[in-house]
Amino acid sequence: MTEAKTIVEDAPSYLEVVEAPRWTCSLGGAYITTTAVYDAVPILHSGAGCGIAQLLGVYYAAGENAAGGQGGTSTPCSCLIEKHVIFGGEDKLRKLIDSTLQMMEGDLYVVISGCVPALIGDDIEAVVKEFKGKGDIIFVNSAGFKGNTFDGYEDFFGAVIDQLLEPRKQEKKVVNILGVVPFQHLFWKGDLNTVKELLAKLGIKANILFTQFDGVKKLKEIPEAELNIVLSTWNGHKTAKKLKETFDQDYISFPSVPIGPKQTSEFLRAVAKKLEIPAIEVEALIAEEERRAYRWVEYLTDAIIIGMPRPYAAFIGDTNTIIGITKFLANEAGYLPEIIQITDEPPEESRDLIIRELTDGIESVLKPEIIFEKDTFRIRENLRNRSFQVMLATSLEKWPAAKEFAVSHLSIAFPTYDRVIVEKTYAGYRGGTGLLEDLLSKYVGPL
Ligand code: SF4
Numbered sequence: 001m002t003e004a005k006t007i008v009e010d011a012p013s014y015l016e017v018v019e020a021p022r023w024t025c026s027l028g029g030a031y032i033t034t035t036a037v038y039d040a041v042p043i044l045h046s047g048a049g050c051g052i053a054q055l056l057g058v059y060y061a062a063g064e065n066a067a068g069g070q071g072g073t074s075t076p077c078s079c080l081i082e083k084h085v086i087f088g089g090e091d092k093l094r095k096l097i098d099s100t101l102q103m104m105e106g107d108l109y110v111v112i113s114g115c116v117p118a119l120i121g122d123d124i125e126a127v128v129k130e131f132k133g134k135g136d137i138i139f140v141n142s143a144g145f146k147g148n149t150f151d152g153y154e155d156f157f158g159a160v161i162d163q164l165l166e167p168r169k170q171e172k173k174v175v176n177i178l179g180v181v182p183f184q185h186l187f188w189k190g191d192l193n194t195v196k197e198l199l200a201k202l203g204i205k206a207n208i209l210f211t212q213f214d215g216v217k218k219l220k221e222i223p224e225a226e227l228n229i230v231l232s233t234w235n236g237h238k239t240a241k242k243l244k245e246t247f248d249q250d251y252i253s254f255p256s257v258p259i260g261p262k263q264t265s266e267f268l269r270a271v272a273k274k275l276e277i278p279a280i281e282v283e284a285l286i287a288e289e290e291r292r293a294y295r296w297v298e299y300l301t302d303a304i305i306i307g308m309p310r311p312y313a314a315f316i317g318d319t320n321t322i323i324g325i326t327k328f329l330a331n332e333a334g335y336l337p338e339i340i341q342i343t344d345e346p347p348e349e350s351r352d353l354i355i356r357e358l359t360d361g362i363e364s365v366l367k368p369e370i371i372f373e374k375d376t377f378r379i380r381e382n383l384r385n386r387s388f389q390v391m392l393a394t395s396l397e398k399w400p401a402a403k404e405f406a407v408s409h410l411s412i413a414f415p416t417y418d419r420v421i422v423e424k425t426y427a428g429y430r431g432g433t434g435l436l437e438d439l440l441s442k443y444v445g446p447l
Contacts, residue, residue: 018396019377020061020396020415020417021057021415022318024054024149025115025142025148025152026144026146026151026152027046027143028050028058028144029148029150029151029181029184031051031054031075032071032184033152034112035068036182036209037210038213039108039213040108040109041100042070042071043075043109044076045077045089045113045122046113046115047114047116048079048080050114051075052073054067055072055073058183058184059072059183060417061415061416062183062186062414062416063416064419064420065183065421065422076099076100076104078092080117084116085119088120089116089117089120090126090127097109097127106216107135108138109137110139111128111137112139113139114143114144115144118146119143124139124141138159141155149181150184150235153182153239154239157239158242160222161246170223170247171225172226173203173226174224175225175228176206176209176225176227176243177206178232178240179230179253180210180235180236180320184414186412186413187424187425187427189211189425190422190427191257191426191431195231195427197428199268202268202271204275207222209222222243222247227249227252227271227274227275228240228243228249228252230251231253231254231256233253233319233323233346234319234346234347234350236253240253250274252274254267254270255320255323255354256323257320257324257426259427260332260431260433260435261332262327263324263327264429268282269286293429293432293433300437303436307443308408309334311336311388311389311390312336312337312386313389313391314340314390314392315368315392316341316343316379316393316397317341317342317392317394317413317414318344319342319344321413323354323357323358323361324427325435326358327361328426331363331364332432333436338368338388339382339386340368340369342354342370376396376397389408390410390439391405391408391409392439393413394411394413394414394415395417395419398411408439410438412426
């Protein structure tokens with residue numbers, strides 16, 4: 001014990017980096033998305049470690065969440081080993097699906113295959129076909145080496161569109177919400193429900209797909225929407241395009257989940273315009289909500305002004321989270337973003353838009369340096385010799401923030417192991433106030 005303590009204390013500071021993945025593989029993405037749909041049962045066709053790795057690497061990293069009724073150690077898995085690599089795993093999968101249908105209640109069974117079956121050439125589709133007629137069952141080919149969490153999210157919806165959905169009559173003022181990747185987006189539960197409640201105030205029925213008790217029914221209702229709303233610069237776009245091709249559904253995108261009054265009003269105006277909701281109705285709602293939001297934020301103004309007025313800030317996290325939070329703090333609370341590090345490797349074609357959102361979209365003379373970086377060591381190196389006072393980041397940056405940079409730190413992005421997050425949200429008119437409460441609480445009082 002004494003020796004270990006000495007080693008840590010004597011270690012050069014550059015060694016004190018704790019690394020953890022900032023996303024998982026595409027099997028993980030399809031798996032966590034399945035578990036976010038209540039009554040959908042994932043069936044993993046993979047090595048035994050593939051599923052349990054998501055428990056530690058995704059669920060716990062998403063604000064210390066448990067994996068739910070069908071996740072974690074409850075998930076059926078073919079647990080492939082060496083002999084299946086040689087002789088094939090199809091028979092094992094067949095037996096696993098059969099026993100799962102008997103033992104686990106669900107409205108949709110989702111066979112998710114990983115690296116091993118892809119490498120040995122198992123015909124997952126043929127095995128799954130044998131069970132058609134015994135309940136809704138689909139398969140997602142999501143070999144982990146093919147991509148990451150975000151790809152797995154799109155793969156899941158690709159399978160749902162191709163194998164589950166059927167054309168339905170589109171309904172006026174019904175929309176689907178896409179682009180919020182469950183668990184990977186820390187505040188997905190609270191954010192999605194806030195968006196749903198906001199749109200309901202304009203008479204819009206939002207199908208948020210996740211966290212609904214009739215989740216599989218909601219999946220089947222996807223074609224009923226007249227519009228898909230994608231809350232991301234790049235997540236969910238592939239799905240929205242596929243829905244456009246398959247069901248002729250129009251879509252619009254917003255750069256993130258809207259946080260605070262300005263973004264939320266802008267979001268409501270954009271959706272209302274698209275759905276041809278009279279401006280007078282929208283403006284009446286906005287006026288009422290903004291009045292309340294700005295009245296309540298008055299209680300925070302002394303803490304903002306006296307606690308640390310216009311602090312320089314560093315932001316580290318995934319695109320969607322960082323865009324919403326940075327714009328709110330810069331445009332509505334006077335924070336000065338000095339450096340932004342985007343950790344989710346967005347595709348090249350979306351980077352200009354992301355940079356524009358974080359420069360032109362910020363009402364400040366100071367424009368942040370924007371770096372696309374996922375490596376924790378290099379992220380820390382990029383923070384050196386800067387003057388920021390506040391850091392909004394993942395929990396991987398918590399200890400460097402305290403020990404090396406001596407700044408306040410709040411975990412707002414994946415992975416976050418130092419907060420428990422269930423219904424917490426920073427979305428909407430009240431969400432901005434909630435973010436300021438959490439952030440100011442980190443430094444406002446000395447005692
Ligand atoms: S990368 Fe492949 S082996 Fe690793 S967890 Fe994902 S599916 Fe399993």
